[in-house]
Amino acid sequence: MTTITAPHQSSIRDEFIDAFRRHAAGVAVVTADAGDGPVGLTATSVSSVSADPPLLVFSLSGRSSSAPAIRRASTLVVHLLGADQLQLAQLFATSGVDRFADRSRWSRLSSGEPYLPAARTWLRGHVLERIPAGDATVVLVQALEFGGAGGEASGALVYHDRTWHRLDDRSTVETRS
Amino acid sequence: MTTITAPHQSSIRDEFIDAFRRHAAGVAVVTADAGDGPVGLTATSVSSVSADPPLLVFSLSGRSSSAPAIRRASTLVVHLLGADQLQLAQLFATSGVDRFADRSRWSRLSSGEPYLPAARTWLRGHVLERIPAGDATVVLVQALEFGGAGGEASGALVYHDRTWHRLDDRSTVETRS
Numbered sequence: 001m002t003t004i005t006a007p008h009q010s011s012i013r014d015e016f017i018d019a020f021r022r023h024a025a026g027v028a029v030v031t032a033d034a035g036d037g038p039v040g041l042t043a044t045s046v047s048s049v050s051a052d053p054p055l056l057v058f059s060l061s062g063r064s065s066s067a068p069a070i071r072r073a074s075t076l077v078v079h080l081l082g083a084d085q086l087q088l089a090q091l092f093a094t095s096g097v098d099r100f101a102d103r104s105r106w107s108r109l110s111s112g113e114p115y116l117p118a119a120r121t122w123l124r125g126h127v128l129e130r131i132p133a134g135d136a137t138v139v140l141v142q143a144l145e146f147g148g149a150g151g152e153a154s155g156a157l158v159y160h161d162r163t164w165h166r167l168d169d170r171s172t173v174e175t176r177s
Numbered sequence: 178m179t180t181i182t183a184p185h186q187s188s189i190r191d192e193f194i195d196a197f198r199r200h201a202a203g204v205a206v207v208t209a210d211a212g213d214g215p216v217g218l219t220a221t222s223v224s225s226v227s228a229d230p231p232l233l234v235f236s237l238s239g240r241s242s243s244a245p246a247i248r249r250a251s252t253l254v255v256h257l258l259g260a261d262q263l264q265l266a267q268l269f270a271t272s273g274v275d276r277f278a279d280r281s282r283w284s285r286l287s288s289g290e291p292y293l294p295a296a297r298t299w300l301r302g303h304v305l306e307r308i309p310a311g312d313a314t315v316v317l318v319q320a321l322e323f324g325g326a327g328g329e330a331s332g333a334l335v336y337h338d339r340t341w342h343r344l345d346d347r348s349t350v351e352t353r354s
Contacts, residue, residue, distance in 0.1 A: 015323045016231035019298045023257045024333040024344055025224065026201035045224040047202065049236040050311035054193035057315055059226040059234065080200045086350060093353075121196045131308055133317055134227035138234055140310055146192045156201040156337050157350075164350045167201055167335060171342040173263060176270075 024160040027081045029092045030058060031106070031114045032073035038100045038114035039069040042093035044159045046078055054143040056125065062135030065095065071137055075111065075126050078141065079119035083166035084154035088116055090164075109145075121148035201337040204258045206269045207235060208283070208291045209250035215277045215291035216246040219270035221336045223255055231320040233302065239312030242272065248314055252288065252303050255318065256296035260343035261331035265293055267341075286322075298325035 025044035032039055041064055049055040056078065060067040070076060081089055092099055100106055106114050115122055125141035155168040165171075202221035209216055218241055226232040233255065237244040247253060258266055269276055277283055283291050292299055302318035332345040342348075 012231055012320065012323070013229045016225070016300070016320050017228050019257055019300060019323060020225035020233070022298070022333060023205070023223065023225070024201065024203040024335045026337075028200070045226070045234075046200065047222040047224060047236065048193065048197035048200070049222070049315055050239070050313040051194050052190045053311045054189055055310045055313070056197070057222075057234065057236065057310070059224065062227070080196055083350060090353075121199070123193070123196060128310075129308065131306065131315075131317065133232050133234070133305075134230045136227040136232065138226055138308075138315070138317065140308065140315065143189065143193050146189070146196065156199060158201045158335055158337075158344060158348075160203075160333050160335075160344050162353045164353065165344045165348040166350050167337050167342045167348065171335075171344065171348045173260060173334075173341045173343050176267075176339045176341070 022161050024158050027089045027157045027159050028058070029079045029081065029088055029116060029119065030070060030076055031079070031116065032070045032076035033112065033114050034069050034072035036069060038106065039066040040092050040099055040114070041066040041070065042089050046080070049140070056141050056143065058139055059133070060137045060139060067137070071130060073127065075113055075124065076141065077109070077113045077115040078123045078125060079116050080121045081157045082120040082151055082154045083157045084151055085119055086157060086164055088118065089157060118149055120151050121146065199338050201335050204266045204334045204336050205235070206256045206258065206265055206293060206296065207247060207253055208293065209247045209253035210289065210291050211246050211249035213246060215283065216243040217269050217276055217291070218243040218247065219266050223257070226317070233318050233320065235316055236310070237314045237316060244314070248307060250304065252290055252301065253318065254286070254290045254292040255300045255302060256293050257298045258334045259297040259328055259331045260334045261328055262296055263334060263341055265295065266334060295326050297328050298323065
């Protein structure tokens with residue numbers, strides 16, 4: 001692995017990519033239907049902003065094929081995945097496949113959004129703001145409704161340096177007092 | 178642990194907090210000096226948005242004592258921490274202490290910002306936007322300069338369910354092809 005010690009050795013773009021490749025992230029799948037059928041993508045940028053009101057943020061890359069449709073949606077579903085849902089994370093991170101081909105993996109909420117019932121936790125939300133940022137978009141969402149399959153025992157799913165990890169007792173360093 | 182299976186059993190605020198408590202996150206410390214001396218806080222909301230231009234986002238809670246000073250700063254330093262920097266993460270997450278009391282832990286960049294030389298990777302950035310979100314603020318930053326102590330071998334630091342974790346080969350589930 002490359003160690004970043006001297007600034008300006010490589011381009012700032014490469015240094016940035018290298019730095020964040022090694023910043024760990026929880027794994028989510030975002031689904032929506034802006035009127036053209038279900039779309040979804042795996043996102044490692046989902047983060048809570050405020051609990052009251054319940055707000056979260058994630059970003060859409062300009063290079064993602066599903067991003068334009070998700071950007072148009074006024075409501076969407078954010079699924080927070082556990083390690084047992086690695087296959088969902090992989091499916092929604094794979095290019096050039098029909099991510100909704102397997103009808104047993106997804107369903108629709110009564111409000112119409114496509115969602116993945118196997119996800120540990122999902123949040124249906126309303127898009128409050130879309131902030132352009134370079135060729136990407138930062139999306140601010142207010143959570144409206146929660147559900148999920150539960151299943152905490154499997155451990156959390158984490159993405160880091162192009163590798164999927166599972167958090168459990170063996171990875172614990174210290175519990176916060 | 179509570180399993181979220183039935184919506185509307187508890188308040189939406191509690192469900193939201195519970196859901197994100199179990200969404201893993203990489204750990205960063207953000208430092209700045211808006212003219213009143215160094216301030217800093219531990220943030221688990223740092224995420225890359227775009228590589229070209231190099232943009233990142235993080236959120237400031239309305240309840241953090243350091244947030245107002247960081248919100249005022251026009252430039253700041255985002256430190257992405259490895260597991261060996263757990264003490265820094267803990268220090269900057271502790272209330273009621275002088276986080277800059279130990280002069281050996283921090284220094285100033287030539288551009289003036291306080292920073293933590295022991296951090297694996299740091300990015301000095303310019304604040305492009307501050308987006309109000311409830312009582313929190315989403316901060317969009319363009320990275321200008323990189324540095325850091327390196328030290329990849331220690332593994333990544335992750336925060337999940339009020340517990341600090343270390344990612345390494347033992348936590349690996351699968352490497353992305």
